[in-house]
Amino acid sequence: MILSIANVLSSAELQTLHQKLDPEDFVDGKTSAGWHARLVKHNTQLRSDAPFLSELRNVVGQALKNNSLFQMAALPKTISPILFSRYDRGMEYGTHVDNAFMGDNPRMRSDLSFTLFLSDPATYEGGELVIETTQGEQSFKLEAGAMILYPSSTLHRVEPVTEGARLAAIAWVQSLVKEPSEREILFDLDTIRQMTFARDGKNYEFDLLTKSYANLLRKWGEI
Ligand code: NI
Numbered sequence: 001m002i003l004s005i006a007n008v009l010s011s012a013e014l015q016t017l018h019q020k021l022d023p024e025d026f027v028d029g030k031t032s033a034g035w036h037a038r039l040v041k042h043n044t045q046l047r048s049d050a051p052f053l054s055e056l057r058n059v060v061g062q063a064l065k066n067n068s069l070f071q072m073a074a075l076p077k078t079i080s081p082i083l084f085s086r087y088d089r090g091m092e093y094g095t096h097v098d099n100a101f102m103g104d105n106p107r108m109r110s111d112l113s114f115t116l117f118l119s120d121p122a123t124y125e126g127g128e129l130v131i132e133t134t135q136g137e138q139s140f141k142l143e144a145g146a147m148i149l150y151p152s153s154t155l156h157r158v159e160p161v162t163e164g165a166r167l168a169a170i171a172w173v174q175s176l177v178k179e180p181s182e183r184e185i186l187f188d189l190d191t192i193r194q195m196t197f198a199r200d201g202k203n204y205e206f207d208l209l210t211k212s213y214a215n216l217l218r219k220w221g222e223i
Helices: 011-019 053-066 068-074 178-199 204-218
Strands: 003-005 026-028 044-046 076-079 084-086 091-095 112-117 131-132 136-140 147-151 154-158 159-164 166-175
Touching: 011 053, 011 136, 011 166, 053 068, 053 178, 068 076, 068 147, 068 178, 131 147, 178 204
Parallel strands: none
Antiparallel strands: 003 147, 026 044, 044 084, 076 166, 084 166, 091 154, 112 147, 112 166, 131 136, 131 154
C-alpha cells in the first residue's frame, strides 16, 4: 500500500524547518546509502553534527506521533533517525531498493519508507519520487508538509531536479506488523471502526470491530 498523507506538518512547523535548514550544513548524502545505492545517490543531507538537528528531528517526530493516519497505517515499532535531504539543480537519486536492516542501536528492519516533502512544488522542477509497483511506475510530487508512505521493499528513485531546490525529510519504519497484507487489513478495520464510532458512537458493532482489531493485532503483531 502506498499512502499519501496531507498536512503532516503545519505551515508554522514548515517555517521553523526552512529557517533552520541552512544550505551550508548539507553534505554529500552517499554516507547513508548501501554500497549499491551509493552508486546512484547524488544528493546532500544535513550533516549529523548540524546545529538544530535534534530540534528539527523533534518537530517531525512529534508531528508523526500526532498524525493518526500515519500511526494507523504504519503501526510503528521503531522509526529511524530522521534525515533531511536537499537536491539542488542537477541532483537525483537513481533506482535503488533501501537496505533491509539499518542502524546498530537499535538495529531495525525497514518495512516502510517515507518522504515528507518540505519544499513548495512550485519552487523547483523535477524531483518527483517515482515508485515501481505491479501496476507500473507511480510518480509523486506533493505539497510542502505532505508525505508519501510506501513499502521499503520497492524499487524507487528521485528524478533529477532541473531548477530550484527540493528539501525533504525521510526515514524508515519498522512496523509492529511485518506482513504488508496483514497491515492493510488492520488499517481497513481500524478505519471502518472509527467511521462506525463517528456515525453511531460506541455501540455493539463498534465493540465487535474493536475486539476483532485488537485480536488480529495480537495475532499478527510483534513487539
Ligand atoms: Ni530509498
